[in-house]
Amino acid sequence: MSDQEGPRVERFNTDAKEGYILRPEGPCDLESTLCGGQAFRWKKMDGCYQGVVLGKQLRLSQEGDSVFLEGAESEHDAIFIAKYLALDLDQGAIERELESTDDVMRRAVAASSGLRTLRQEPWETLIAFIISANNGVPNISRVMENLAEMYGDRAEGPFGSFSKFPSPDQLVDAGHEGVWACKAGFRTKGICEAARGVLEGYVDLESIASMDYPEAKQELLMLHGIGEKVADCILLFSMGKYEAFPVDVWIERIVRHLYFDDGKVSHKQIRRWAEAAFGNLAGFANQFLFNYGRKFIAKQLRKESVAGS
DNA sequence: CGCCAGGTCGGTC
DNA sequence: GACCGACATGGC
Known part of the structure; x- marks a missing residue:
């Protein structure tokens, strides 16, 4: 290693x-x-x-x-x-280790073998997951695309013209009105504040990425529009913090259903449980569970969460 | 019209 | 600490 x-x-x-x-x-x-x-x-x-x-x-x-x-x-x-x-x-090793933890995870991994956890660019990932709050994937993509087309550099690529994702100073220049016009809605404030922070240097993403998980998370939580879940996504998908376990509505549903017998479980309890169950592979486990929940039992879980509790 | 989406914030208790 | 409504936008 x-x-x-x-x-x-x-x-x-x-x-x-x-x-x-x-x-x-x-x-x-x-x-x-x-x-x-x-x-x-x-x-x-x-x-x-x-x-x-x-x-x-x-x-x-x-x-x-x-x-x-x-x-x-x-x-x-x-x-x-x-x-x-x-x-x-070594994805094979990761999957084998997760499969050995329990039966649910064995099925989740089998259902999405080859699902990798990306190492994305921190700046773009930061903005993407601020936008993700109480939002759907197609809409998140649309807002990201709007930001790129309206405020990012345009360039000629091998497959035609395209837009780069805007830099922090480009988003600061766009201002609240510009970001709002990209349909960011109530996340506009967080986006602009993050852009200003990175531009002015009091948010240093490279430095945050080099911290250990708890410290890096604490730094991200300072920003408006970043709570536990969004922070964990940024840490997992762009900063290599594989112990991060983002808890959203899907993870909550599937974990409650498959591991807690449909009982009441808080997000904090879920995070603690994941840490104990999967340790430094929690992030990978999260990806498999998320995919598993959405692919196979989404409708079933949705019905139960409405009819139940 | 209603509810939901990879939640967070600012109030309450 | 925990709980709760508001918050833009678009899809069904």
Whole structure:
């Protein structure tokens, strides 16, 4: 673990397309990873996913266990994307360890094998999850896209023109009115405050990312619009804090149903339980449970939570 | 019209 | 500490 071996990346060039082949360590499923609610700017095209990472337009596709990357300019970028996708992590080992914890988790992992936990850019992730509060995934994506198109740099990419996600100073320039116009609603205040904080330096995301989990979380909780759940999402999806266990309505429903026999459980109790049950793999467990809940028993749980209690 | 969405905030007790 | 209503917006 200490001498981090980089992800395996090779150049490829065929009649159909050229770019890089990324070879994941263990199973990988792009669909659930990119479209499962941790990232919000990936667009599904026919047979591939188009997105913007580090201000560069990219396409990803999958055949079997190989991931194809098109549009990257250099091997350096390809390696960055492989790390963004967490392909260097031994997913097989993570899944095996989680499967051994209990029967529910075994089923959840089996249902979404290859679901990776991304390493996204902290700034964009910070804004995305402020927007996520009491919001739906399609709407979160729409607001993120509005911000990019209205206030981000426009550029020519290998697949046409696109918009980068706005920098902190670009959002500060947009002001409350501009952000409001992007349909951010009551999250506008939090977005603008975060932008100002990062711009002026009293919110240092790099520094926060280097702190341990409890300390980093405490820092994020200072910001308006960031509570326990949003902080945990930022820490998990962009700062490598894998002990974070974000508790939202879906996690609450599925954990209460499958682990607490439909009894009353507070969010704090759930967080403590997850820490004890899954330790430093809690974040991965969270991803599998979230996906499991939404994919297979969403309707069933919704009915019960209305009819019950 | 109603309720819900990867919640948080500012009041209460 | 815990509990509760308000808060924009869009989908069903």
